[in-house]
Amino acid sequence: MKYGYARVSSEEQSLDIQYDALKKAGCELVRGEKVSGTSREGRQELANLLQFLRKGDALVITRIDRLARSLGDLSDIVQELETKGVSLIATEQPIDTSSAMGRMFVSLLGVFAQFETELRKERQLEGIAKAKADGVYKGRKANWDRIEQVFNLKREGISNTEIGKRLGISRSYVWKVLRRQGELFSAVA
Numbered sequence: 001m002k003y004g005y006a007r008v009s010s011e012e013q014s015l016d017i018q019y020d021a022l023k024k025a026g027c028e029l030v031r032g033e034k035v036s037g038t039s040r041e042g043r044q045e046l047a048n049l050l051q052f053l054r055k056g057d058a059l060v061i062t063r064i065d066r067l068a069r070s071l072g073d074l075s076d077i078v079q080e081l082e083t084k085g086v087s088l089i090a091t092e093q094p095i096d097t098s099s100a101m102g103r104m105f106v107s108l109l110g111v112f113a114q115f116e117t118e119l120r121k122e123r124q125l126e127g128i129a130k131a132k133a134d135g136v137y138k139g140r141k142a143n144w145d146r147i148e149q150v151f152n153l154k155r156e157g158i159s160n161t162e163i164g165k166r167l168g169i170s171r172s173y174v175w176k177v178l179r180r181q182g183e184l185f186s187a188v189a
Helices: 016-024 044-052 072-086 100-133 144-155 160-167 171-188
Strands: 001-008 028-033 056-059 087-090
Touching: 001 087, 016 028, 028 044, 028 072, 044 072, 056 160, 072 100, 087 100, 087 171, 144 160, 144 171
Parallel strands: 001 028, 001 056, 056 087
Antiparallel strands: none
């Protein structure tokens, strides 16, 4: 039996093209989700499919990057499928893990998917560094009223967790504000 899996990275994207291709490929059931493919975390539909698949079934995807964006995740998924006796088929790429050539090709495409992800991260970090150097990227402006509220509540002996709850901010932000206060006083002394 063929089961399809479709994935896009964001809510704004559509799964329709993938659903159509998977139905045309003969999938009796197609599951899809809108979540990043950089890890398996939060991908409940994929987890359900992997648990459901049985020996002789095929997991069908349109492209390998719809299944995984890291070589580690792809390797783990392919190994899990092989252990169950399930083949992996991609409709837009020459992948069918029931053959040696298909298994080799899936490994190569996994390397390229991970490489693409790493390049994208590098470009993003370079862009942020340039924006910071140009003075464009400075972070959020300090909310001095909120900072003063943190200090006042701390002086009253309120715990950091309670301060966060009262002000609707995270406990880590409370710690950050108080730590910076300590740094300012030690710099003046």
